[in-house]
Amino acid sequence: xxxxxxxxxxxxxxxxxxxxxxxxxxxxxxxxxxxxxxxxxxxxxxxxxxxxxxxxxxxxxxxxxxxxxxxxxxxxxxxxxxxxxxxxxxxxxxxxxxxxxxxxxxxxxxxxxxxxxxxxxxxxxxxxxxxxxxxxxxxxxxxxxxxxxxxxxxxxxxxxxxxxxxxxxxxxxxxxxxxxxxxxxxxxxxxxxxxxxxxxxxxxxxxxxxxxxxxxxxxxxxxxxxxxxxxxxxxxxxxxxxxxxxxxxxxxxxxxxxxxxxxxxxxxxxxxxxxxxxxxxxxxxxxxxxxxxxxxxxxxxxxxxxxxxxx
Amino acid sequence: xxxxxxxxxxxxxxxxxxxxxxxxxxxxxxxxxxxxxxxxxxxxxxxxxxxxxxxxxxxxxxxxxxxxxxxxxxxxxxxxxxxxxxxxxxxxxxxxxxxxxxxxxxxxxxxxxxxxxxxxxxxxxxxxxxxxxxxxxxxxxxxxxxxxxxxxxxxxxxxxxxxxxxxxxxxxxxxxxxxxxxxxxxxxxxxxxxxxxxxxxxxxxxxxxxxxxxxxxxxxxxxxxxxxxxxxxxxxxxxxxxxxxxxxxxxxxxxxxxxxxxxxxxxxxxxxxxxxxxxxxxxxxxxxxxxxxxxxxx
Numbered sequence: 001x002x003x004x005x006x007x008x009x010x011x012x013x014x015x016x017x018x019x020x021x022x023x024x025x026x027x028x029x030x031x032x033x034x035x036x037x038x039x040x041x042x043x044x045x046x047x048x049x050x051x052x053x054x055x056x057x058x059x060x061x062x063x064x065x066x067x068x069x070x071x072x073x074x075x076x077x078x079x080x081x082x083x084x085x086x087x088x089x090x091x092x093x094x095x096x097x098x099x100x101x102x103x104x105x106x107x108x109x110x111x112x113x114x115x116x117x118x119x120x121x122x123x124x125x126x127x128x129x130x131x132x133x134x135x136x137x138x139x140x141x142x143x144x145x146x147x148x149x150x151x152x153x154x155x156x157x158x159x160x161x162x163x164x165x166x167x168x169x170x171x172x173x174x175x176x177x178x179x180x181x182x183x184x185x186x187x188x189x190x191x192x193x194x195x196x197x198x199x200x201x202x203x204x205x206x207x208x209x210x211x212x213x214x215x216x217x218x219x220x221x222x223x224x225x226x227x228x229x230x231x232x233x234x235x236x237x238x239x240x241x242x243x244x245x246x247x248x249x250x251x252x253x254x255x256x257x258x259x260x261x262x263x264x265x266x267x268x269x270x271x272x273x274x275x276x277x278x279x280x281x282x283x284x285x286x287x288x289x290x291x292x293x294x295x296x297x298x299x300x301x302x303x304x305x306x307x308x309x310x311x
Numbered sequence: 312x313x314x315x316x317x318x319x320x321x322x323x324x325x326x327x328x329x330x331x332x333x334x335x336x337x338x339x340x341x342x343x344x345x346x347x348x349x350x351x352x353x354x355x356x357x358x359x360x361x362x363x364x365x366x367x368x369x370x371x372x373x374x375x376x377x378x379x380x381x382x383x384x385x386x387x388x389x390x391x392x393x394x395x396x397x398x399x400x401x402x403x404x405x406x407x408x409x410x411x412x413x414x415x416x417x418x419x420x421x422x423x424x425x426x427x428x429x430x431x432x433x434x435x436x437x438x439x440x441x442x443x444x445x446x447x448x449x450x451x452x453x454x455x456x457x458x459x460x461x462x463x464x465x466x467x468x469x470x471x472x473x474x475x476x477x478x479x480x481x482x483x484x485x486x487x488x489x490x491x492x493x494x495x496x497x498x499x500x501x502x503x504x505x506x507x508x509x510x511x512x513x514x515x516x517x518x519x520x521x522x523x524x525x526x527x528x529x530x531x532x533x534x535x536x537x538x539x540x541x542x543x544x545x546x547x548x549x550x551x552x553x554x555x556x557x558x559x560x561x562x563x564x565x566x567x568x569x570x571x572x573x574x575x576x577x578x579x580x581x582x583x584x585x586x587x588x589x590x591x592x593x594x595x596x597x598x599x600x601x602x603x604x605x606x607x608x609x
Contacts, residue, residue: 026512030427031439033420034483041480042446045457052456108356116349124595125357128364131587133541135559139580140363142566143370143573149378151366184363216344238447245450248543252563266452273456274548286453293448 046290052283060277072284082260082268083285087292090244090264093179098240100183102232105190110224112191113198123195130188134248141181141253142168169258178262182249190235197231198224233304237297244293265289367584370577389578393565397575399582401554402561406540407586409471409557413478413539417486418532420479422524425490426516430499443484451481455548462549473549474557478539486531493527494520526597533594537587558583 056068076083112123129137144151147166156163167177201224209219247267250256256263256271263271266289273282371389372382393399428436451458458477459468467473497520505515543559550556562583565576 027427027431027433027436030423034424034487035439037420037476037480037483038442038446041458041461041477042449042454043442045454045461046449048457048460049454104356107352111349111353114344114349116346122353122357124592126353126360127595128588128591129360131537131541131591132584133543133559133587135541135543135562136580136583139562139566139576139583140367142571143577144363144366146573149370149573151362184359241448241450245452247452248541248559252543252566255567266450269453270455270544279456282456289450289453290448293450297448 049283049286049290052280053287055280055283057280057283058278065280068280072281073288075281076284076288082263083265085260086263086265086268089262090266092175093262093264094240094243096179097182097186097243098236100179101186101190101239102236104183104187106194106228106232108187108191109194109198110220113195127188127192129185130192132185134185134246135252137181137185137249138252141177141184145177168254171258171261174254174258174261178250178254181253182243185249186239186243189239193231193235194228197228201227230306233301233306237300240300241293241297244289367577367580370573371581373574375572375574389574390582393575393578393582397561397565397579398553399558399561399579402556402558403582405471405555406557406559409474409478409546410536410540410586412471412475413482414532414536416475416479417482417535418528421483421486421490421531422528424483424487425494428487428491429494443488446484451477452544455544458545459548468549469552469555471550471555474545475539477545477549478535478542482535482538486535489531490524490527493524497523529594529597533590533597537590540587 053072054068054070056064056066056071058064108126112119112126116122132140143149145167147153147163152165152167153163165173167173205223206219209223214222244264245266247264247270250262250264250267251270254262256267265285269282269285269289272278272285369380369382372385372387373379374384374386374388394403427433428440462468462473462477465473467476501519502512502515505519506512510518541559543563546557546560547563550560558579562576562579565572565579
């Protein structure tokens with residue numbers, strides 16, 4: 001809307017100097033730095049990933065390097081069970097994390113959107129883990145999960161879990177343990193975004209609903225939720241992509257273990273390229289990850305009717 | 312729903328949370344829920360949020376080997392050790408450099424681009440917007456190898472510049488979209504009025520638009536700072552020398568040691584947390600307003 005006005009502008013002729021002396025070139029000059037940076041450090045690397053995915057490329061085995069056709073892809077889909085395992089785990093990880101974060105984040109946002117004594121402090125404390133890094137989250141939860149000195153020992157006192165088990169090295173507990181650690185940091189993201197959007201709901205709507213005798217639950221379903229729809233769709237999508245791609249937490253907390261139990265596809269890719277130096281294969285896996293992300297995002301936006309009637 | 316389940320599961324803990332004085336009863340506005348429906352779930356969630364913070368603070372302050380649940384007697388040995396022996400002093404300086412440089416670069420470049428997107432209609436605009444959105448799906452972590460090769464080519468491996476550049480680039484798309492939305496919220500007529508008064512575009516922007524962008528710029532800038540302060544993989548990959556590394560890499564090496572020194576790890580964690588906590592306390596108010604200024608709605 002604003003830019004429509006900008007196009008059509010014939011502003012009143014400025015008195016001393018023409019304000020936009022170079023209106024044609026100016027926008028290009030302004031986006032040039034961003035465009036160049038993104039071309040050099042995003043577009044070019046992406047293209048080279050596509051290129052390498054069709055190559056055998058391993059700096060430690062240069063005699064095998066060369067064009068490989070679709071061998072890397074064929075290998076991934078037919079001969080690499082780890083690939084499938086990591087794909088399944090990635091899906092599980094993303095769905096569980098995003099789902100729980102949305103649920104708790106929505107609940108928290110609704111709570112701290114009320115008027116109550118101590119709201120400012122409450123908000124600040126609830127949101128505080130937002131700024132904590134994945135590595136620091138790992139450090140904190142490594143302390144908490146330590147079998148000798150961690151909080152788990154006190155939980156065992158209360159009958160939750162058993163003494164001496166390290167939650168992060170047991171295949172039956174590592175998934176919930178990692179999920180809880182990431183939830184701790186991830187919930188505030190949703191709470192902040194949803195709270196921000198809640199502030200723009202018109203109060204008149206609620207007052208009208210009140211007059212009509214609608215219960216609070218009805219008000220939530222018919223006023224609040226439809227209003228939040230687009231924000232929720234967009235934030236869950238961004239978060240899902242982010243949870244899929246982010247390897248900081250799992251890399252430092254579990255290292256993908258025990259026994260590869262918590263290896264996501266990007267973590268597997270990082271290991272393949274960093275430890276095994278198999279750049280060609282890692283590039284093929286990366287290409288697969290791109291395609292999956294893009295496809296899932298399209299389907300999600302289509303199914304959720306993003307930007308539909310609610311605007 | 313799950314909050315409710317949790318409230319039923321752990322009623323005993325609730326007592327532990329201090330209940331602020333009830334506001335005077337009387338009129339119940341439309342948006343007022345019963346007090347316990349606020350304080351009960353909030354209290355339980357706060358226990359979950361705060362215990363981890365308390366735990367790391369406790370470990371950083373109590374002497375090694377102590378099992379006390381209060382940090383008393385208090386010692387700063389862990390901090391001294393981590394700061395000097397484990398070079399967290401150096402890491403801290405590096406992280407500050409990376410954070411501040413990323414903040415400045417991201418904000419400046421995104422401001423220029425965001426202004427163009429908000430105020431002009433130009434040929435490649437749609438394509439450019441599409442590229443910005445698509446780049447959100449490009450994971451930096453998956454581009455480690457080609458990025459490494461680029462920086463090797465540029466002779467920037469082991470220089471903080473590589474990390475600053477990489478962080479900036481991946482912050483840019485979202486920052487630019489956010490800033491252009493903030494600028495769209497400033498009426499164009501304000502700028503035009505300034506031109507009429509004889510300002511050129513640059514001056515008009517500086518005097519009229521920039522002050523109004525303050526909340527947005529604070530949100531975007533602190534995002535950039537916090538992200539680059541926290542980010543781990545780029546620093547891990549592009550910086551090999553110990554005297555160039557950043558705090559997250561230092562924390563990781565504390566964690567991956569054979570026998571983890573928990574006191575040192577906790578102290579290192581506190582050092583990592585302090586700047587972001589300060590930034591967070593400072594921007595918390597702006598964050599909500601910044602986002603609600605149409606940021607999410609694209």
